[in-house]
Amino acid sequence: MKPGRPRETQQEPAARDRAADRRDLLLLSCGVVLLACNLRPAVTSLPPIFPELQTHLSLSLTAVTFVATVPVLAFGVFAPVAAALGRRHGEERTLAAALIVLAGALAARAALPHIALFVATAASAGAIAVMSVLLTSMIRRRQPRRTGLLLGLYLFALYIGAMVGSAASVPLFEASGGSWLVTLGVWCLPAVAALLVWLPQWSRHTGTTPGEAGEAPPVYRSALAWQVAAFMGLQSLIYYSTLSWLPSFFRDRGATPGQAGLLVSMLSIGGLVTALTTPMLAQRRADQRVLVVAGVSICAVGLAGAVAAPLSTAALWTGLLGLGQGGVMALALYFTMARAGSAAESISLSAMAQCVGYLLATTGPLLVGLLHDGTGGWRWPFALLFLLTAVKLAAGVLAGRARTLRGTEAAR
Numbered sequence: 402m403k404p405g406r407p408r409e410t411q412q413e414p415a416a417r418d419r420a421a422d423r424r425d426l427l428l429l430s431c432g433v434v435l436l437a438c439n440l441r442p443a444v445t446s447l448p449p450i451f452p453e454l455q456t457h458l459s460l461s462l463t464a465v466t467f468v469a470t471v472p473v474l475a476f477g478v479f480a481p482v483a484a485a486l487g488r489r490h491g492e493e494r495t496l497a498a499a500l501i502v503l504a505g506a507l508a509a510r511a512a513l514p515h516i517a518l519f520v521a522t523a524a525s526a527g528a529i530a531v532m533s534v535l536l537t538s539m540i541r542r543r544q545p546r547r548t549g550l551l552l553g554l555y556l557f558a559l560y561i562g563a564m565v566g567s568a569a570s571v572p573l574f575e576a577s578g579g580s581w582l583v584t585l586g587v588w589c590l591p592a593v594a595a596l597l598v599w600l601p602q603w604s605r606h607t608g609t610t611p612g613e614a615g616e617a618p619p620v621y622r623s624a625l626a627w628q629v630a631a632f633m634g635l636q637s638l639i640y641y642s643t644l645s646w647l648p649s650f651f652r653d654r655g656a657t658p659g660q661a662g663l664l665v666s667m668l669s670i671g672g673l674v675t676a677l678t679t680p681m682l683a684q685r686r687a688d689q690r691v692l693v694v695a696g697v698s699i700c701a702v703g704l705a706g707a708v709a710a711p712l713s714t715a716a717l718w719t720g721l722l723g724l725g726q727g728g729v730m731a732l733a734l735y736f737t738m739a740r741a742g743s744a745a746e747s748i749s750l751s752a753m754a755q756c757v758g759y760l761l762a763t764t765g766p767l768l769v770g771l772l773h774d775g776t777g778g779w780r781w782p783f784a785l786l787f788l789l790t791a792v793k794l795a796a797g798v799l800a801g802r803a804r805t806l807r808g809t810e811a812a813r
Contacts, residue, residue, distance in 0.1 A: 511586030672727025
């Protein structure tokens with residue numbers, strides 16, 4: 402045997418392992434990105450065309466408010482179901498099933514809007530809730546050293562989807578001659594594409610087993626878990642309130658439907674940068690309170706400008722609001738991983754935070770709509786949002802401390 406041959410033979414398995422790890426990371430990253438692209442268009446594509454839906458379907462303002470509330474309510478209701486399904490069937494397979502439900506629900510909503518608008522919107526939001534809960538826990542389990550990177554890619558893709566949904570609805574409606582089949586049905590195509598890319602993950606089974614779930618005490622007994630849930634809920638409440646009602650607010654101030662949709666899409670454009678970078682910044686430090694203060698402060702300034710500044714500068718202020726919201730949303734999701742002491746705890750904390758958080762967020766679009774309907778103006782609805790922004794800051798400062806659910810210091 403030639404000298405050096407044994408060393409080469411020993412190195413070959415290591416090289417193959419590294420190549421396999423790179424392929425696994427690449428396939429997982431592509432799947433996560435395409436899954437995340439489907440987490441918002443089903444929701445963000447509706448508000449810009451609410452007036453047209455209201456006229457075409459003969460809906461009252463209360464009914465439109467309910468349509469705006471249904472997705473957030475479904476996010477909260479289905480979050481605990483996601484955790485149970487993930488443990489029983491595996492996160493990868495449950496995510497594939499959620500994509501199938503999402504595509505079917507969006508197709509039904511487009512084909513039968515008079516009949517299926519409410520039910521299909523709820524079903525699509527339920528599928529999105531399952532994906533939102535399981536994606537973060539799966540990232541923690543599959544790539545624990547790359548959580549910041551993968552969560553950043555996930556949120557970047559989420560914002561791309563949200564932006565396209567907001568900006569494309571009115572042009573699609575106008576270009577199709579008012580066809581609801583085209584305007585609403587186009588959003589099932591990205592779900593089908595994501596399913597095809599996700600199929601290689603079907604053979605992976607990384608769900609938390611019942612034994613693993615029993616190793617940790619119930620997360621609802623932890624004050625820190627409730628702080629994470631409150632921060633998640635308040636950021637979601639304000640995000641969905643502004644997403645649902647800023648288009649109507651801008652149209653009342655004189656913006657055209659297309660302009661209002663584009664202005665709201667600036668929320669997503671602004672959030673792209675912070676959604677991508679904040680998780681990576683957060684992973685570099687055990688304590689994230691500085692990031693919380695910075696993100697919430699930017700949100701407050703952006704919201705103030707969007708409400709009070711001239712309409713000609715609204716793109717600047719909505720972009721700034723989106724910049725803050727992207728960072729705050731990233732932190733809320735990151736806390737479901739960083740504040741958990743194990744992967745088993747992470748899926749439980751994610752489910753609890755999104756269940757409690759989104760049920761709290763459900764009240765946002767509803768209260769804003771009812772306050773606007775009751776007062777005939779926008780002063781009191783936005784005053785409420787500013788008050789809740791201050792409460793969000795307090796919850797975020799508590800959730801951002803270097804702690805885990807078991808009371809220990811978080812590792813860097």
